[in-house]
Amino acid sequence: MILAISTQAQNKLTNAVRFLKEGELDKAKELIDSTNDDSLFTDKASTYYYKGYVYKELFKEREAENVQSPYRVVAVESFKTSLELEPDGTYSESSRMNLKYLAETVYNHAAATLNPEHYKKAITNYNFYKEITSTAYPNTNFQEKDIQFNLALATIYNNLVQADSVNAEEYYTKIISLYNEVLAIDSNNISANYNMGILFYNQGVDIVNAMDYGLDLEQLNELQDRIVVLFKKSLPFMLKAYELNPQRRETLTGLQGIYFSLNELDKSERYKNELDQLDQEQSGTEGG
Amino acid sequence: MLTAFHPGVSSQKFDTNAKIKAVFIYNFMKYIEWPKEYNSGEITINILGDNQAIYDELTKMSRVKKISNQSFSVYKIDSPGNVGNPHILYIPEDSTDQLSQALENLDGKSTLIITEAPGLARKGAAINFIVQGNRQKYELNKSNLESRDLKVASVLEQLAVLVN
Numbered sequence: 001m002i003l004a005i006s007t008q009a010q011n012k013l014t015n016a017v018r019f020l021k022e023g024e025l026d027k028a029k030e031l032i033d034s035t036n037d038d039s040l041f042t043d044k045a046s047t048y049y050y051k052g053y054v055y056k057e058l059f060k061e062r063e064a065e066n067v068q069s070p071y072r073v074v075a076v077e078s079f080k081t082s083l084e085l086e087p088d089g090t091y092s093e094s095s096r097m098n099l100k101y102l103a104e105t106v107y108n109h110a111a112a113t114l115n116p117e118h119y120k121k122a123i124t125n126y127n128f129y130k131e132i133t134s135t136a137y138p139n140t141n142f143q144e145k146d147i148q149f150n151l152a153l154a155t156i157y158n159n160l161v162q163a164d165s166v167n168a169e170e171y172y173t174k175i176i177s178l179y180n181e182v183l184a185i186d187s188n189n190i191s192a193n194y195n196m197g198i199l200f201y202n203q204g205v206d207i208v209n210a211m212d213y214g215l216d217l218e219q220l221n222e223l224q225d226r227i228v229v230l231f232k233k234s235l236p237f238m239l240k241a242y243e244l245n246p247q248r249r250e251t252l253t254g255l256q257g258i259y260f261s262l263n264e265l266d267k268s269e270r271y272k273n274e275l276d277q278l279d280q281e282q283s284g285t286e287g288g
Numbered sequence: 289m290l291t292a293f294h295p296g297v298s299s300q301k302f303d304t305n306a307k308i309k310a311v312f313i314y315n316f317m318k319y320i321e322w323p324k325e326y327n328s329g330e331i332t333i334n335i336l337g338d339n340q341a342i343y344d345e346l347t348k349m350s351r352v353k354k355i356s357n358q359s360f361s362v363y364k365i366d367s368p369g370n371v372g373n374p375h376i377l378y379i380p381e382d383s384t385d386q387l388s389q390a391l392e393n394l395d396g397k398s399t400l401i402i403t404e405a406p407g408l409a410r411k412g413a414a415i416n417f418i419v420q421g422n423r424q425k426y427e428l429n430k431s432n433l434e435s436r437d438l439k440v441a442s443v444l445e446q447l448a449v450l451v452n
Binding site for chain 2 (some may be wrong): 209214215216217221225
């Protein structure tokens with residue numbers, strides 16, 4: 001009697017695999033799900049591996065465009081459990097490869113949702129991508145991807161500052177934190193240096209832009225103190241960007257603007273001249 | 289093939305100094321008293337030369353502000369010979385060499401002369417913009433104001449760098 005039950009139970013997995021191979025995903029899912037509460041299966045890497053496989057196929061077939069696909073979540077959890085049960089077993093390498101594949105889909109969904117409307121999903125997916133990848137390949141270095149993601153996310157927050165000025169301070173704090181994370185990884189990152197410089201510069205410009213013409217003189221002087229602090233904060237980052245690439249137009253324009261706003265007109269003129277020279281060289285190259 | 293993220297931020301093009309000077313000028317208009325004959329009609333501000341940034345700021349300001357119910361208008365003039373009899377003559381730094389001729393043409397007129405180059409408050413300007421510690425400040429020469437029958441409120445004196 002016990003042997004009969006065991007065989008019947010064993011058949012669940014075998015049949016699930018058969019349905020999987022035949023593309024009968026609903027039947028495969030039904031059978032593989034029915035192994036959940038069966039003690040014969042709950043500690044077996046093979047069960048979780050095939051469960052992961054069935055759910056991965058369901059994701060591919062039915063939820064490939066769903067950036068928060070529930071099928072994918074189950075697939076990931078199943079492959080992870082399979083790996084935990086047998087880190088060096090029969091299914092481990094294939095589980096890692098499947099996790100890698102799923103991680104890439106999650107990463108692509110993070111990239112696709114990195115816009116002002118859906119950026120929170122992008123953050124969730126990016127963190128999920130790292131979690132999955134770390135499980136499959138614990139020694140993965142994410143620094144390059146973190147830099148890319150943080151810079152792009154900071155750009156989104158910059159857009160949100162324009163659209164939602166009420167919460168600008170909150171966004172600015174997040175932006176500065178993201179650039180600082182990038183610079184902690186790579187102090188020579190030109191985009192982070194340039195963007196940080198522009199961030200402080202634009203904050204100063206925003207204050208001047210918003211000034212009422214009827215501001216009294218004491219208030220005007222207080223605001224001047226605030227903007228000078230911001231322009232001076234922007235300067236070292238912009239100078240670093242210049243050091244990294246003296247021929248980048250945006251950096252030359254930035255330095256010209258910062259020094260102009262600091263009333264250091266000789267220095268502003270110097271970078272304006274460099275920009276003009278660059279323009280001349282470029283037009284000469286194009287013409288020649 | 290993973291999708292790439294695309295970072296990018298751009299700087300704002302905006303002449304912060306021109307806006308700050310416009311706010312100063314509004315305060316000068318508020319705290320300087322012209323003789324009675326200047327208190328009707330519109331306040332005129334003439335700018336000598338072609339400083340577009342300060343012209344644009346003052347023009348924007350003229351659309352939203354008045355001084356004691358007097359509206360004001362801003363004009364660019366191309367030479368000191370066309371200076372007229374404005375409430376304010378603004379001489380940008382690159383027109384500084386025309387100050388002495390402008391002074392001649394404004395002899396006996398109650399025009400507030402504002403300049404923006406070192407030393408000009410001692411050469412006939414009543415108010416001269418200067419830079420101190422990266423900030424816009426202004427020198428004020430009370431004798432040059434009074435010689436044109438202009439009276440200055442104490443608040444303007446207190447915050448000025450006084451020049452004789």
